[in-house]
Amino acid sequence: MSSFDIDRSQLVADLSAMIRTPSVNTFGVESEAGAEAAMADLFETQLRALGLEIGAHEVLKGRRNVWGRLKGTGDGPTILLAGHLDTVGVDGYCGPFEPHVKNGNIYGRGACDMKAGLAAYLEVIRILQRSDAALRGDVIVAGVIDEEHAMAGSTYFGQHGPQLDFAIVAEPTQLEICRAHKGQMLMTLRTTGLAAHSSMPQSGRNAIYHMGAVLTALQSYADDLRARPADPMCGAPSLSVGVIRGGDNACSVPDFCEIDIDRRTIPGESSADVMAELYAVVEQAKQSVPELECVIETPFLDLPPLDTAETSPVMQAVINASMAVIGKSDVTAFPGSSDAPNFACPTVICGAGDLAQCHSLNEYISIVQIEEAISIYTHAILELQTL
Incomplete structure (x- = not known):
């Protein structure tokens, strides 16, 4: 020594x-x-x-x-x-x-x-x-x-x-x-609905239900990431949904819902590629909810591998x-x-x-x-x- x-x-x-x-x-x-x-x-x-x-x-x-x-x-x-x-x-x-x-x-x-x-x-x-x-x-x-x-x-x-x-x-x-x-991208996705009294839900658009369609599409995307070829050092890319926020009270149809996601990248993946994939995920969710309004905010952390x-x-x-x-x-x-x-x-x-x-x-x-x-x-x- x-x-x-x-x-x-x-x-x-x-x-x-x-x-x-x-x-x-x-x-x-x-x-x-x-x-x-x-x-x-x-x-x-x-x-x-x-x-x-x-x-x-x-x-x-x-x-x-x-x-x-x-x-x-x-x-x-x-x-x-x-x-x-x-x-x-x-x-x-x-x-x-x-x-x-x-x-x-x-x-x-x-x-x-x-x-x-x-x-x-x-x-x-x-x-x-x-x-x-x-x-x-x-x-x-x-x-x-x-x-x-x-x-x-x-x-x-x-x-x-x-x-x-x-x-x-x-x-x-x-x-x-x-x-x-791995690199790390942290960002917020937000769905927008229309508030209404919960006794008349048909008068509103439930942003939490709409986020459910996004979450289903994100789960499919996460499964796809795990199946991709792994980097020899870093392993496979991944996605996790870590936070969900939405609505004001149980008696109102919620007009907003937000989630925070964590996308881990591997060498060879770019931020632009990831954003394009996430926009495709939202488009997939719109197939089941055509009136879906979902915004992907600029990442608040965008760290390369x-x-x-x-x-x-x-x-x-x-x-x-x-x-x-x-x-x-x-x-x-x-x-x-x-x-x-x-x-x-x-x-x-x-x-x-x-x-x-x-x-x-x-x-x-x-x-x-x-x-x-x-x-x-x-x-x-x-x-x-x-x-």
Whole structure:
């Protein structure tokens, strides 16, 4: 095994400070405080303490991405270490913002998903600053907003942030190396009817009944997706209906009904293809309900699949680093979605922690595994300097 001199006490202190700083995503509801505002302030302070060049941009009201740049000599690749500042909610969680260490693990909301990754990046920078190795390229450490909802932060960063050559995202993978995952499109479908008293339903048009025809067609479409040829890494595409809303009360014929759907895409599928298929689904529903009025809204999340080539230099660097640090390099697909495709450069997902811990009510992560991740990132960055 190959590792670096890691300051565990500093690592735990950094991560504990992050856990103590609530950054719960508001999932589309505006907040005067800004969901990640305090966490962005903390992370900027931590980056400044390392002497990095600081950048920031407000993406949504009161919600900003922050990053720090460790300058190289300018003739090497720019490498991004990226993570999200936000967490999911804490309903039912006892003491979510009170970090504590027990049996080699650190507990608290965000410990695993993914403030450990952000804390790991800080220690990577310290190691690089202490080392004698001259960096040819810049290393950028970024915290972005809104990963848990619509990924507005990484979308904005990819479009308006610094130019990048490679990126590593420290989502929890138990140090498996993920070069691919499905894309994700989230959108609302709405049927419109005509309100009437429920004692005279014939006087109205029931938007919920009409949505039933759409749901039947969507079920057929979902079955078709499961039967399509699977991507070798990501598997088959899929569709799920996750939310339904409609009507005002039981005594009225409902004049509206909405559903939210989740369409997972695989490499080779485009957003335009998916939208065309969904319009065809609505046309199919109209065969049974000719008067159907159904609108498909613009997706509020439109994330392409991640499909980084195994031959990419960043993949090879992380594979070699993993072999050096933990003696193995398991390459797989990430089961969920992430910010990774939005950074518009070859990107690898590899991080400490178990995805099963994410969003749980007893979130924790192994400190030893965070230290292994730190060594992997450092090895990979140093190898990429030789390009």
